[in-house]
Amino acid sequence: MDVDIDKIPKHLLRFEYPIFEFNKAIIDATHQYVVAYKPNMAFYEANGLKGWKSLEKTIKYLNKNYPEVFTIADAKRGDIGNTSSMYAKAFLKDLDFDSITVAPYMGKDSVEPFLNFEDKFTILLALTSNEGAFDFQTLSTQDSPLYKKVLETSKTWNYAHRLMYVVGATKAEYFKEIRSIVPNNFLLVPGVGAQGGSLQEVCKYGLNKDIGLLINSSRGIIYASSESDFSEKAAVEAKKLQLEMKQILENHF
Numbered sequence: 001m002d003v004d005i006d007k008i009p010k011h012l013l014r015f016e017y018p019i020f021e022f023n024k025a026i027i028d029a030t031h032q033y034v035v036a037y038k039p040n041m042a043f044y045e046a047n048g049l050k051g052w053k054s055l056e057k058t059i060k061y062l063n064k065n066y067p068e069v070f071t072i073a074d075a076k077r078g079d080i081g082n083t084s085s086m087y088a089k090a091f092l093k094d095l096d097f098d099s100i101t102v103a104p105y106m107g108k109d110s111v112e113p114f115l116n117f118e119d120k121f122t123i124l125l126a127l128t129s130n131e132g133a134f135d136f137q138t139l140s141t142q143d144s145p146l147y148k149k150v151l152e153t154s155k156t157w158n159y160a161h162r163l164m165y166v167v168g169a170t171k172a173e174y175f176k177e178i179r180s181i182v183p184n185n186f187l188l189v190p191g192v193g194a195q196g197g198s199l200q201e202v203c204k205y206g207l208n209k210d211i212g213l214l215i216n217s218s219r220g221i222i223y224a225s226s227e228s229d230f231s232e233k234a235a236v237e238a239k240k241l242q243l244e245m246k247q248i249l250e251n252h253f
């Protein structure tokens with residue numbers, strides 16, 4: 001849910017919280033096809049107080065009306081311990097998201113405050129979908145690339161069963177190796193749709209016995225139309241992706 005106020009249908013601008021109205025319509029139209037919603041904090045923070053309020057209203061709406069749906073605060077936080085504790089409180093306790101994305105760069109003590117939350121998940125950036133992933137994440141450290149170190153080291157931490165990892169769909173050729181390191185953790189996979197990643201390729205090696213993949217598509221669904229039919233068109237795109245996944249799963253299992 002990367003909601004850019006300049007891209008939403010104009011008729012929503014008459015509401016006090018247009019971003020929330022947009023989200024509400026998208027959620028109501030698509031919830032039957034999705035397992036999770038992932039508001040990206042940048043799009044809410046960029047709209048100041050109104051943006052934050054829209055985020056708050058969106059997560060409350062989800063938790064009240066669709067409690068079975070998994071929620072992800074795409075915040076990419078991580079700082080020294082006492083600061084991370086505040087991020088964790090804000091997103092996992094006060095806003096009550098089920099999970100949050102966290103940058104692993106500052107290490108164990110920066111991630112622990114998120115992992116300490118029972119019944120919540122911390123989604124570490126492992127190998128991201130963007131081109132810049134090759135700047136650092138694939139560089140060799142002593143004996144293996146940095147993204148592998150992130151996976152290997154983090155799985156030794158307390159509450160590692162509360163970890164998931166971000167792996168971009170645009171990096172499909174890495175999934176086999178990644179699955180061999182973290183066979184049981186869920187992977188959050190952005191990069192299908194607008195970024196051109198292949199769902200088929202990701203599933204070839206990314207699936208595990210529990211499925212284990214959360215496939216993300218944002219722009220490809222929420223901006224399927226910029227007219228008054230935006231939520232119906234979003235539902236069509238969500239259903240299309242869900243059917244594609246269903247077919248892959250039927251052939252796989």
Ligand SMILES: O=c1ccn([C@@H]2O[C@H](COP(=O)(O)O)[C@@H](O)[C@H]2O)c(=O)[nH]1
Nearest residue numbers: 040128129168190193194195217218219
């Ligand atoms: O490696 C990453 C990590 C996060 N993202 C985020 O996922 C969505 C992708 O949006 P699309 O419109 O489907 O491309 C967006 O919120 C990114 O910030 C990512 O793309 N890659």
